[in-house]
Each structure stands twice: as C-alpha cells, then as structure tokens.
Amino acid sequence: MAENTDALALIQLSGLVQGTFARVAERHDLTAVQGRLLCVLAQQPRGMAELARLFGVGKANLTGLVDRAEQRGLVERSVVPGDRRAVQVVLTEDGRRSARAFHSEVTGEIAGLLEPLSPAARAGFREAAVTIADAAAHPGAWGPARPC
Numbered sequence: 759m760a761e762n763t764d765a766l767a768l769i770q771l772s773g774l775v776q777g778t779f780a781r782v783a784e785r786h787d788l789t790a791v792q793g794r795l796l797c798v799l800a801q802q803p804r805g806m807a808e809l810a811r812l813f814g815v816g817k818a819n820l821t822g823l824v825d826r827a828e829q830r831g832l833v834e835r836s837v838v839p840g841d842r843r844a845v846q847v848v849l850t851e852d853g854r855r856s857a858r859a860f861h862s863e864v865t866g867e868i869a870g871l872l873e874p875l876s877p878a879a880r881a882g883f884r885e886a887a888v889t890i891a892d893a894a895a896h897p898g899a900w901g902p903a904r905p906c
Contacts, residue, residue: 768890774871782864786856792827793864796849796857799833803848832856 779790786793791813798804798812810820824847827833832853838844849857872880 775868778867778871779864782860782867785863786860788856788860791823792832793860795823795827796832796853797861799847799849800854800857800861803836803846805838805844805846809847827853 776790779793783790783793788796794813795809798809804812806817806820806824809824810817813820813823815823824833824835828835831850833847834850835845836848838846872883875883
C-alpha cells in the first residue's frame, strides 16, 4: 500500500510542477514546452537529435517546436562548427531574455511550494529527488542544479 501512496505523492507533485510551468509560461506568452526548450538551450546550443532525445519526442515533433520558437525570434538554427551537415539550435538575444525571465519566475514559484518544509525536510527532499532521478537515469537537461 505504501508504494501506491508514494507513487500518488509523486503524481501529485508532478501535477503541481506542470501546473506551475503552464501558468508561468502563459504569463510569458509561451507554452510549457517552449519554456523548457529555452531553459535547455540556455545551458548550451543543442543539436536536433539531442533535443529530440531530451524531450522524448520524434524529430518531426521537435522540428515543429523549433520552427514555432524560431518564428517568434527566440531561437535560430546554425551550422555546427566543423560539420556543415549538422545543425544546432541556439537562443537569440530575445530567447536568452525570455529564458532568464521564465526560469526566474518558475523556480521562484516552485520554491514557494517548499516553504512549509523545515530546512532539514528540504534537504531530505532534495536528496530523495536526486536519488530518484539518478536511479531512473532521467535524461532531462534542466533542473535545480542547472539554472538557465
């Protein structure tokens, strides 16, 4: 029974985080996925295949996401130095500003969710979250340890 309760707790937290992403993204005239894309690219330019893997989508879906972000002037495609056939996606200056603003607001709101916890409970929560993510070999490139 505890396993079900633990799983339900993770589902509930996931819903809170996803809801926060969606609300903050909407305030920034983004989708939640676009917000995440900006934060991933704020780390460094990424190739299309790497982005598809990080987002767990096919190349066609990723192409659509990048196309829409490019049309809004948030990202651009560029040739990878030393490999004219390879393309990477990089943030524009507007994209960098949007990524910083989105990241700041979303992490602030999510941090607010942890306010009821004591410092010791927060430390235990961080440790548990890292352990779970590491055990799952999660490919995500954006998280608390990697701000954009």
